[in-house]
Amino acid sequence: MLSNHLKQLEAEAIHIFREVIAESGKPVILYSIGKDSSVLLHLAMKAFHPSKPPIPLLHIDTTWKFREMIAFRDATAKRLGLTLDVHINQDGIARGIGPFTHGSAVHTDVMKTQGLRQALDAVGYDCAIGGARRDEEKSRAKERVFSMRAAGHRWDPKQQRPELWSLYNGRHGPGEGMRVFPLSNWTELDVWQYIVAESIPIVPLYFAKPRPIVERDGMLLMVDDDRLPLQPGERPAMRRVRFRTLGCYPLTGAVESDADTLEAIVVELLASKMSERQGRAIDRDSAGSMEKKKQEGYF
Amino acid sequence: MSSSSSQSRDKGLLRFMTCGSVDDGKSTLIGRLLYDLGQVFDDQLAALETDSRKHGTTGDDIDLALLVDGLQAEREQGITIDVAYRYFTTGKRKFIVADTPGHEQYTRNMATGASVSDLAVILVDARKGVITQTRRHSAIAHLLGVRHIVVAINKMDLAGFEQARFDAIRANYEAFAKELGIAGITCIPVAARAGDNIARRGSSMPWYTGPTLIEHLETVDTTGGAGGAGFAMPVQWVNRPHLDFRGFSGTIASGVAKPGEPVVVLPSGRMTRLKAIETYDGAREAAVAGDAVTLLLEDEVDASRGDVIASAANRPEVTDQFAAHLIWLGDEPMLPGRPYLLKCATQSVSASITTLKHKVNVDTLEEVAGRQLALNEIAVCNLATAKPIVFAPYAENRQLGAFILIDKITSQTVGAGMIRFGLRRASNVHRQAIDIDQATRAGQKGQKPFCLWFTGLSGSGKSTIANALDRRLLEMGHHAFILDGDNVRHGLNKDLGFTDADRVENIRRVAEVAKLMTEAGLI
Numbered sequence: 135m136l137s138n139h140l141k142q143l144e145a146e147a148i149h150i151f152r153e154v155i156a157e158s159g160k161p162v163i164l165y166s167i168g169k170d171s172s173v174l175l176h177l178a179m180k181a182f183h184p185s186k187p188p189i190p191l192l193h194i195d196t197t198w199k200f201r202e203m204i205a206f207r208d209a210t211a212k213r214l215g216l217t218l219d220v221h222i223n224q225d226g227i228a229r230g231i232g233p234f235t236h237g238s239a240v241h242t243d244v245m246k247t248q249g250l251r252q253a254l255d256a257v258g259y260d261c262a263i264g265g266a267r268r269d270e271e272k273s274r275a276k277e278r279v280f281s282m283r284a285a286g287h288r289w290d291p292k293q294q295r296p297e298l299w300s301l302y303n304g305r306h307g308p309g310e311g312m313r314v315f316p317l318s319n320w321t322e323l324d325v326w327q328y329i330v331a332e333s334i335p336i337v338p339l340y341f342a343k344p345r346p347i348v349e350r351d352g353m354l355l356m357v358d359d360d361r362l363p364l365q366p367g368e369r370p371a372m373r374r375v376r377f378r379t380l381g382c383y384p385l386t387g388a389v390e391s392d393a394d395t396l397e398a399i400v401v402e403l404l405a406s407k408m409s410e411r412q413g414r415a416i417d418r419d420s421a422g423s424m425e426k427k428k429q430e431g432y433f
Numbered sequence: 434m435s436s437s438s439s440q441s442r443d444k445g446l447l448r449f450m451t452c453g454s455v456d457d458g459k460s461t462l463i464g465r466l467l468y469d470l471g472q473v474f475d476d477q478l479a480a481l482e483t484d485s486r487k488h489g490t491t492g493d494d495i496d497l498a499l500l501v502d503g504l505q506a507e508r509e510q511g512i513t514i515d516v517a518y519r520y521f522t523t524g525k526r527k528f529i530v531a532d533t534p535g536h537e538q539y540t541r542n543m544a545t546g547a548s549v550s551d552l553a554v555i556l557v558d559a560r561k562g563v564i565t566q567t568r569r570h571s572a573i574a575h576l577l578g579v580r581h582i583v584v585a586i587n588k589m590d591l592a593g594f595e596q597a598r599f600d601a602i603r604a605n606y607e608a609f610a611k612e613l614g615i616a617g618i619t620c621i622p623v624a625a626r627a628g629d630n631i632a633r634r635g636s637s638m639p640w641y642t643g644p645t646l647i648e649h650l651e652t653v654d655t656t657g658g659a660g661g662a663g664f665a666m667p668v669q670w671v672n673r674p675h676l677d678f679r680g681f682s683g684t685i686a687s688g689v690a691k692p693g694e695p696v697v698v699l700p701s702g703r704m705t706r707l708k709a710i711e712t713y714d715g716a717r718e719a720a721v722a723g724d725a726v727t728l729l730l731e732d733e734v735d736a737s738r739g740d741v742i743a744s745a746a747n748r749p750e751v752t753d754q755f756a757a758h759l760i761w762l763g764d765e766p767m768l769p770g771r772p773y774l775l776k777c778a779t780q781s782v783s784a785s786i787t788t789l790k791h792k793v794n795v796d797t798l799e800e801v802a803g804r805q806l807a808l809n810e811i812a813v814c815n816l817a818t819a820k821p822i823v824f825a826p827y828a829e830n831r832q833l834g835a836f837i838l839i840d841k842i843t844s845q846t847v848g849a850g851m852i853r854f855g856l857r858r859a860s861n862v863h864r865q866a867i868d869i870d871q872a873t874r875a876g877q878k879g880q881k882p883f884c885l886w887f888t889g890l891s892g893s894g895k896s897t898i899a900n901a902l903d904r905r906l907l908e909m910g911h912h913a914f915i916l917d918g919d920n921v922r923h924g925l926n927k928d929l930g931f932t933d934a935d936r937v938e939n940i941r942r943v944a945e946v947a948k949l950m951t952e953a954g955l956i
């Protein structure tokens with residue numbers, strides 16, 4: 135049984151999914167493999183049941199994701215019987231872009247942001263459904279559920295529409311599109327409580343386990359493959375860690391933890407003193423960096 | 434389930450908004466709520482301490498307003514922020530706060546926040562008392578159907594924590610609220626900066642024995658209201674996984690759905706019974722307002738997105754003309770007669786404002802005469818839709834009574850409205866079915882009827898070209914007719930001038946005549 139507030143959030147998200155079908159000609163779910171994406175897929179299954187969601191999945195693969203994420207991604211698409219489209223920015227690969235050679239900002243921009251634009255343009259998707267939440271970051275607090283994008287994926291403040299009641303306006307011209315966020319009103323705690331209540335599968339990296347770790351600039355990095363260049367004096371050591379968010383492994387910090395069950399994760403979260411973004415290198419690049427990334431089409 | 438997750442269960446969701454004019458302490462109050470309820474993480478707190486030293490207004494203390502004031506940069510970039518949403522939870526409830534900036538665009542912002550709120554916290558500075566903005570905020574919240582009002586009388590420390598001051602402001606507010614017909618008011622004396630009577634009581638105002646703000650928010654009952662309404666569900670999507678399953682997916686707008694009950698599909702009026710309520714988690718015995726479900730019907734009745742499935746005994750109305758409160762959100766003024774796209778529940782139809790009856794002064798709710806509606810203005814209007822719509826008065830049902838207007842060219846949301854009542858039942862004037870249809874008439878003439886619109890500046894040669902074409906069509910044996918703009922102004926439109934509003938009406942009438950002529954088989 136779901137608690138009342140989760141029931142309300144669930145119904146709201148289902149309503150949003152169904153509105154997308156009416157407002158968009160060619161929608162796609164941006165599947166990022168993390169816990170929010172797991173919840174997003176679960177809600178999509180619920181929204182269209184007994185039909186399969188009439189929306190394919192799209193993953194922008196930067197080629198630096200944790201290996202366990204990729205395995206989980208493929209297994210999930212298969213388990214749910216959903217079409218999965220994986221896009222890699224081949225131009226970025228040809229240029230040898232990577233987080234160590236070019237830094238996190240360039241890597242994310244080329245492999246993720248530009249990769250996303252390429253993938254959306256290639257198929258002509260006019261609506262990308264994402265799992266972003268308003269509570270993730272101060273600047274997201276005012277984000278719309280239906281966020282309009284001008285031609286070229288530009289986020290133009292003038293194009294953002296007032297959103298009243300649950301009446302969403304996704305009307306758009308050719309070349310324009312929207313991003314839709316069904317989890318807008320969910321908090322991190324809601325997401326975890328929902329995962330527990332609904333027994334939703336998530337990537338094992340969220341659970342504590344001894345993993346090979348190096349500590350760098352106060353961040354605990356997992357040595358997921360041999361592409362991580364070790365600095366003088368650095369030697370991977372096994373530490374019991376888990377991840378609160380997932381992304382490219384060289385940009386995602388782990389936290390020391392003993393939480394190896396969903397229940398333990400919720401307990402840890404309730405007692406937690408650090409926000410989940412604290413482990414993300416990409417947010418710390420520059421002040422207001424999220425804002426900038428959004429204008430460039432990262433979301 | 435573990436005890437930790439069950440301790441925060443079943444408190445439901447309370448959506449509320451905060452309003453106040455600049456510097457009343459709104460940001461401080463929200464920051465205080467987040468801080469006292471332990472929703473601020475250590476890394477955020479560290480950032481806050483740095484910021485407080487840099488930009489704070491509170492001396493050595495941390496400035497809690499900075500927790501939520503992340504919007505300054507956007508303001509400088511000229512980005513309009515209509516509403517920012519915040520989240521917090523206590524042992525009893527989860528809260529969603531719609532924080533509306535008080536200054537520019539206040540009507541649009543407040544209306545947006547109020548449309549999703551069950552309760553409004555209106556801030557009053559204890560030194561200033563009830564001011565114009567207080568009236569304005571209360572009036573808009575009331576208009577948008579927010580049924581619970583909390584007046585937080587803030588900065589009590591600057592009023593010596595005096596009960597007399599609080600009592601005077603409360604009496605003043607209550608008198609004004611009575612004029613507007615606002616019931617359900619709770620007044621609480623607070624000091625947001627120190628946190629008195631927000632999440633904890635403090636010792637500064639021993640004379641106050643009512644609830645703290647949080648105690649009130651945790652316990653206020655927001656159910657009820659539309660309780661008596663019959664079951665209604667706007668169809669969002671037809672769910673057809675295979676030939677043997679035809680379900681209608683949607684969110685229930687009011688009442689209770691139960692298998693076996695007689696239902697009607699509106700606007701067609703076809704009757705049937707509810708066969709089953711399907712969800713991912715299995716079939717349901719009943720579903721209530723707010724539930725997102727898929728309904729199966731006994732008979733093979735036709736229904737599609739925009740239709741409403743409702744209790745046969747207690748059904749919503751169907752009309753193509755209604756009276757409504759309209760809030761204008763567009764930069765360009767609203768013009769009566771111009772067609773907009775209207776979205777009400779899951780229905781999308783072309784609609785226009787037929788009459789602007791009067792504007793509403795948001796500070797007093799008084800009636801003011803007017804012919805146009807500009808950004809942030811509110812009016813009582815009559816609207817007409819191209820096709821009948823299913824609705825319920827907004828006061829009875831927000832889901833079936835609220836609508837937005839969309840500009841057909843820019844696709845912007847330019848208006849938000851609340852239906853008051855239908856002006857006539859569409860069924861009273863349903864169209865007469867005519868035996869001979871358009872195709873038959875066209876067949877008789879041996880031509881494909883269509884309308885060709887010549888548009889361009891005056892004197893650009895529209896009439897000359899039209900005349901030449903008309904002659905040519907005649908030679909070819911076709912039956913055409915010219916509706917000349919100048920000629921029409923001598924008869925059909927002789928009451929119209931050249932104001933924007935009249936031009937719109939001129940075009941509307943000519944378009945209607947052209948439509949009749951194509952229906953008659955003409956070119």
Ligand SMILES: Nc1nc2c(ncn2[C@@H]2O[C@H](COP(=O)(O)OP(=O)(O)O)[C@@H](O)[C@H]2O)c(=O)[nH]1
Pocket residue numbers: 453454455456457458459460461462490491498587588589590591623624625626627
């Ligand atoms: N003395 C006193 N000052 C307050 C109180 N609440 C807020 N303030 C101050 O009033 C000023 C405006 O507050 P702020 O929250 O930014 O107002 P907003 O514009 O309504 O968001 C700030 O300097 C606050 O520190 C209070 O209870 N007592």
